[in-house]
Amino acid sequence: MSDPRLVEPDRAPAPTPYDPLRLCIFATIALLGWLLGPAALAFFAVLGIVGYTRARRAGLLRSRCLLGDTRNVLAYLGVLAGLGVAGLVWAVASDSLWVPWVRW
Amino acid sequence: MSGMPLRGDRIHRYVNAFCPVCHEERPDRPLAEVQRLSGWLVERDDRIWLERGCRVHGLVRTMYDESPEILTYLEQWTAPTKRHEPDLRGNFKPVPAAYADGLPEMQTQHTCILLEDLLDHCNLKCPTCFAESSPARASVAPLEQVLASIDTRLSRENSRIDVLMLSGGEPTLYPWLTELLRAVANRPIVRVLINTNGLRVAQDDDLLDLLTEHRERVEVYLQYDGESAEASAYHRGADIRRFKDKAIERLSSRGIFTTLTMTAALGVNDDEIGKVVKRALDTPYVGGVTIQPVFGSGRTGAIDPLERLTHTGVLARLEEQTAGEVTWRDLTALPCSHPHCCSVGYLLRDDSGTWQSLTNLIGHDRLKQWLDLEPDLLANRIADDTIPEAMKQVVKNSLLDLLSEQSSLSHPSMASIWRDICTNCDIGIGTLTTLATGALPGQRRRLRALLGERILRVTVKPFMDMNTMIEERLTQCCVHVATVNSATSDHQCAPFCAVQAWAPLSASRLSTAVGLPLIEAT
Ligand code: SF4
């Protein structure tokens, strides 16, 4: 049995290299945007509207967003949601489905 | 960039230490081959650990003390040390090799206690005996060698030894004890302590008469490990409690000042510390209690180096085990040795029958002020200071005496010490003050009786083994064992802990170095 008095010095854990996770997330969102087009835009815009509405009810009057006042942000997201829905309608009407380049 | 993370512990102080694993591999290696290692005391998980780097075994960690808080408290109590005369001038060798030639130049404290091992022979064979004594080890130091050793020390101590401790083996078995005590009485030796297991004290009337004859300067250090049969069996190899009780009773009835010395081990009798203190409080003429956590030199095996009873552990246990009558704040470090080496406290019973500690009566701050440990504090208070300078000096010296290794209740200067303290500190012990300040004949005897009944000195003495040994404590050690130089046969001495730990030094103890077989000696 080894002597319990003999100990290994504590070492600093090897530094973990920087994980550029965010860059992957950006690329994935871009992929979704490309694949799903207006549907993705509508989905994320609605998600944003829900989030900011809650935050505003909870008392958040100013956002770190460049638009400042959370009402401006909500307005902007509303416009985006509108564009997304319009895009969807156009895609269905012009017989090009979600993925604009896939034609029946 | 995050850089290096924190260590996660806190360095308490940097020390030089030794490798216990190397030591166990070859306990009798020549002193010159013992490596002094860089190390530190470090606080982690509310404990103090001793860590040193050994070139063979790497980082070696052992437990040093149980309470960082109490250890830090003890470190406040340091006072100036006294000059010493080295046994060999020019001996600047490192520790421990230096001790082969006695006290070296780099020692920083003189001899407060000179310990003479009279013989290796003993009537017990205790499993925890640090001297490895036994009935079979029959080596006895001739009387003239003991006296030569004492005289050498007197010559190096400006012709005065404060405390001579007679030890062994069992010193009451020394064939020339009567002659020795008589010879010592004719020398400038203030007090004599006899370290005994009490077996003979319990049974031998002649011995008791001898001790009574010398009781003004002789005090008995009686081994007493608690009240349980287990403690007795563990430390002494048998249940010998009835002898201890008998010895205490006989010493007390003769008015011989006695100190109970308890060897305490974790899980054996560490829960009996309070009982031993209580016994001392209740027994007249038991003027002291000394608690020694068991240490691993000599025969003692199997002390867990990572979980053991320590100095601050004993102090921490006091409060609960004495129902609050004594707490660690009632003790301070003994200012003459290293603050980790010994703590001391005085308890006094006032006229209403309540036990109070000196620190409590005087107050920590005032005590420090008088010991001059806090010059700043002193400077700050100079404006409202009502104690005249001359009186402060008197009290300071008295306190330094009281809190030193040489003090005990049988010390002849005790009366004047208490007089200074009682009259100047107003500690509210009326009778004591009256007695201590009076000079009528017969009062000395009454003072003695009063001291025997109303004052108790509590000390904790944690000796070091290789798992706890640090160099600075040896350097400031004031408990010196008489040894004999193996090359020149000169008498000299060395720190107690060093002598117990390193075999070449143990072999130079007086009784081992010049002892003769019992038959030949007598
Ligand atoms: S500890 Fe004391 S009583 Fe016990 S064997 Fe050693 S010398 Fe004798």
Ligand code: SF4
């Ligand atoms: S004998 Fe050991 S514990 Fe006592 S003062 Fe000396 S070094 Fe310190």
